Amino acid sequence: MTAPRELIVKRVARFLQDGDVVNLGIGMPTMVANYLPENVHIVLHSENGFLGLGPTPEPGQADKDVINAGGAPVTILPGGCCFDSATSFGIIRGGHVDVSVLGALEVDEEGNLANWMVPGKLVPGMGGAMDLVAGAKKVIVSMEHTTKKGEPKILKKCTLPLTASHEVDIIVTEMGVMEVTPEGIVLKELAPGVTVEDIQAKTEAKLIIPEVIGSME
Amino acid sequence: MKGWFRLKKVVSREEALSHLKEGQTIMIGGFLAVGTPETLVDGIIEKRIGNLTVINNDTAFVDKGTGKLVVNKLIKKFIGSHIGTNPETGKQMNAGEIEVELIPQGTLAERIRSAGVGFGGFLTPTGLGTVVEKGKQKIEIDGKTYLLELPLRAEVALLKAAKADEFGNLIYRRLARNFNPMMAMAADLVIVEADEIVPTGSLDPDEIVTPGIFVDMIVKG
Numbered sequence: 001m002t003a004p005r006e007l008i009v010k011r012v013a014r015f016l017q018d019g020d021v022v023n024l025g026i027g028m029p030t031m032v033a034n035y036l037p038e039n040v041h042i043v044l045h046s047e048n049g050f051l052g053l054g055p056t057p058e059p060g061q062a063d064k065d066v067i068n069a070g071g072a073p074v075t076i077l078p079g080g081c082c083f084d085s086a087t088s089f090g091i092i093r094g095g096h097v098d099v100s101v102l103g104a105l106e107v108d109e110e111g112n113l114a115n116w117m118v119p120g121k122l123v124p125g126m127g128g129a130m131d132l133v134a135g136a137k138k139v140i141v142s143m144e145h146t147t148k149k150g151e152p153k154i155l156k157k158c159t160l161p162l163t164a165s166h167e168v169d170i171i172v173t174e175m176g177v178m179e180v181t182p183e184g185i186v187l188k189e190l191a192p193g194v195t196v197e198d199i200q201a202k203t204e205a206k207l208i209i210p211e212v213i214g215s216m217e
Numbered sequence: 218m219k220g221w222f223r224l225k226k227v228v229s230r231e232e233a234l235s236h237l238k239e240g241q242t243i244m245i246g247g248f249l250a251v252g253t254p255e256t257l258v259d260g261i262i263e264k265r266i267g268n269l270t271v272i273n274n275d276t277a278f279v280d281k282g283t284g285k286l287v288v289n290k291l292i293k294k295f296i297g298s299h300i301g302t303n304p305e306t307g308k309q310m311n312a313g314e315i316e317v318e319l320i321p322q323g324t325l326a327e328r329i330r331s332a333g334v335g336f337g338g339f340l341t342p343t344g345l346g347t348v349v350e351k352g353k354q355k356i357e358i359d360g361k362t363y364l365l366e367l368p369l370r371a372e373v374a375l376l377k378a379a380k381a382d383e384f385g386n387l388i389y390r391r392l393a394r395n396f397n398p399m400m401a402m403a404a405d406l407v408i409v410e411a412d413e414i415v416p417t418g419s420l421d422p423d424e425i426v427t428p429g430i431f432v433d434m435i436v437k438g
Binding site: 046047048049050063064065066067071076082083084085086088089090092093112122123124125126127128129130131134135161162163164165166 | 248249251252274275297298299300301302307310317319321322323324325326327329330341342343344345346347348349389390391392393394395396397398399426
């Protein structure tokens with residue numbers, strides 16, 4: 001059986017189209033780059049100011065001035081370029097990023113997203129997340145379906161402070177693929193072995209069930 | 218070298234630091250300390266210049282970038298987009314020792330740019346429907362709602378460049394550019410720490426990123 005995270009990032013990767021400009025969030029979304037279908041070539045944007053984000057450098061080859069948005073050493077691919085932060089966020093806000101993939105603490109049926117703070121516990125700051133979610137053409141949330149305690153993260157209404165409202169398009173979890181529509185969250189695909197009842201039981205929002213549901217693999 | 222471009226702005230670190238004062242608002246370039254003028258930051262710590270309002274994207278790490286100013290308790294107020302990589306900032310914030318104003322990163326960059334380019338503000342969709350919109354004017358243009366965000370200036374900007382000529386024309390390296398070019402235009406006094414200082418006229422005009430007219434002092438990094 002495929003590990004849950006691998007299942008998620010593999011499916012997210014299949015949403016990406018040849019030529020897309022993509023921003024991948026820190027953590028699980030970063031793994032998406034390793035699972036691109038053959039013949040799909042994308043340009044990765046990094047909010048700290050470059051296009052052409054490449055893989056982790058070989059041992060001993062790290063450049064102190066080449067990091068990703070999480071501070072990890074990375075590389076710049078041939079053809080990549082560097083720019084200032086205003087340009088970087090102009091690229092984001094101006095609609096030049098086709099897809100933003102990021103994690104979530106909570107998502108709700110209106111497409112609201114909360115992923116930047118937990119009052120009283122965790123206040124790291126929003127960094128570039130609010131701009132990315134508001135600015136990218138398509139926002140894909142890639143996350144585990146429930147919290148570590150097994151509580152739903154896909155809610156009727158987010159309880160945590162929002163990152164952006166009405167901006168999420170697609171939710172991919174280890175249980176299935178969902179699309180946020182004006183009517184609510186539509187279940188598009190199920191992971192192998194998961195039933196409609198299973199996924200609904202772990203989801204607070206009422207899922208809209210179409211006649212045909214695809215398979216996530 | 219003709220006219221004004223003859224001006225040489227290279228000063229000693231001591232001379233540059235003598236312009237920094239208790240209680241000032243200081244912008245500092247850098248993203249997770251990449252592009253931060255560490256020598257100047259260390260100078261602030263040596264001289265114990267405190268009570269500062271610091272504008273930087275983030276508070277980096279406890280031993281790097283503006284994070285060192287947090288650890289040394291020299292910051293009264295921090296304005297930026299992220300404090301998560303430096304646990305000391307959160308600790309001081311919860312203890313009421315430092316005030317933190319969080320701004321979405323793109324809005325932060327553009328507010329600084331606005332101050333530098335003479336805009337009275339700008340309209341952005343970022344932060345709509347979140348705590349960021351609190352107290353801000355909403356303006357509708359062609360059926361879309363935006364937040365009005367205002368310019369952000371400082372008394373001093375401390376920047377990092379890879380190369381400067383003696384007039385202050387700057388070239389950055391890789392991801393060390395980030396907020397530096399905007400900050401160069403948005404402060405009363407602009408001090409640059411450069412890894413390499415070259416004679417004016419030796420940089421290719423096409424490759425200069427920040428025009429030297431914005432720069433007041435250059436210190437060798």
